[in-house]
Amino acid sequence: MGAMVIGVTNIITRYAGRPVTGVYEISGLILVIAGGFGLVYAALTKSHITVPIVVSHLPQRLQTILKCFTSFISLSIWAIITWATFDLTCERLFVREESEILNIPYVPFRFIWLFALILFCLVYLLDLIKALRQLVRK
Amino acid sequence: MSPIIVGIIGFAIFFILIALEVPIGISMILVGCGGIWYLVSDTAAAIKLAIVPFSTLNTYDLVVLPLFIFMAHVCFVSGLSKDLYNVAAKWLGHQRGGLAMATVAGCAGFAAVSASSIATAATLGLVSIPEMKRYKYDTALATGSVAAGGTIGILIPPSGTLIIYGIITETSIGQLFMAGLVPGILEALFYMATIYILCLWKPHYGPRGPSYSLREKLASFSSCFEIIGLVIVVLGGLIIGWFTPSEAGAAGAFGAIVFSLLRKRLNWSKLKQALTETMKTTGMIFGILIGAYFFMPFVALTNIPAALADFTSGLPLPPLAIVGIILVIYIFLGCFLDVMAMILITVPIFFPLVLGLGFDAIWFGILLVRAMEIALITPPIGLNVYVIAGVAPDVPMQTIFKGIIPFLIADFIHVMMLVFVPGIILFLPSIMY
16 A cells, blocks of 8 residues: 555656655565565465475375475474574664665664564464374374 | 586475475575575575565565555455456347357456456456356356456456566566557457357357347446546556556556545455455565575576577577477476466576577567466366366366367467467567557
8 A cells, every 4th residue: 555655646746747756765665564464464374375286185194294394394494584684684783774865774674574574484383383283183 | 516417406306395385485495595505605595595585575676566466456346347247248248158258358358457367267257157157158168268268367467477577587567568468359359259169169058148239338338437447547658658567556556446435336344355365465476586586596506597598509490499399388387386486487497598599578478478378277287277166166177177178279379379470469569669
């Protein structure tokens, strides 16, 4: 919605001779928030694209084992990315990292992204716990 | 180990991971990052892990994607698909197979606001299949026409697939949109001709529906003329150069909201639904995109694209035959892989090869999308078929696939035309730019 409002405002103001400064930067940073939480929401609703063609034909128990494996892989990858992002964010805390035109500091957006990543990891952690429980019950 | 061998092993691991149902984006990150680690250094891989996801999201060029997705979802929740279908049904429904033709026309119309084939098929399927059932249409024809018609969603602009292709190959999105227009309309006409011929051969497949007076037909436009106007302004503005792609998306989404509010078809809960669906789709696409930004440098490091180009240039085959082989590979891969993932995995390999053969990037982009459209309705996966099976759960999958066969024949003829008459694709971009 934010990117939409900025985009439309920019069209109007540009034709009025006074374009909005730094549209590229603002829209990009809005996308960090929308995309970051979009990733989490897609994980929560199991919308990330997978190819179920092989696994769906396997016995139920094997499917559960594979579910544990995929959740573990997903959790591990995103946990490493979260750790690397945390490291980078801490490093950039003491450097004035900002956008070129509007001088918007990147650090708050890095923290928002980090927060989204933590949520993302939690979703996969819950998936792993659920799959493990299912495996134990059988 | 040579980089090419590493690349082949990387691809093998990647396919094993996706067969084990690891999300495609995560499989790409894993293989891409592991490959960079092996071929460059662990530091390079660690730096990429920290930088790539954030920088992928913080990219202005990608803002266009959620904006067009949002526009499509607003149009969907405000019932535009039903209006478009009703217009087409009033104009075409009185002919044999007319409702199936109206479905294809409705799909082509909805494709002008939707960036996705799946969304187009699902949306029109919900409206048209019950109507065709009511008029006792052959189930295979009814479901096949929606599944095939839905594929037009990624060819007629705006197209999410063309946006991604444009971004990763640095080809003008405006020109790609322009190039997709005529082949998209032609595809719809091919499908309608297929239905017409089929119903001439077996009239019971598509009985005639009610006919309407010219006044009633013209009046049907009143329900959606402003959205049609919006599409013309948004896409026209993008093509003429009034807007950048992102601004066109913003204007389209804003216009769709304003018109839906004026028609009293949008309330808070519907807007919320459109927003959450947009967020979900955006997250889904960004999941693969982030993966692709790990995978693409890995593919480049392996030298596979260059080796493949060297290999094919030595083959005793004309360049068009090589493009034909690439299209067949796409159709085959598309039977198993998602369209977006397929583009992000394969374009870094095939694009330099095709350019090296002297072909046009826009022409290849449109052919690529056409191949993916075919893949969307080809067994065993055929994503659109699964979507239709979800919309019409009482129809067996085999019936839908049976219904698709005539459209696949039309697809084959259409693709041949595009290959041998490149002007169909390149004419509009060449006069507009």
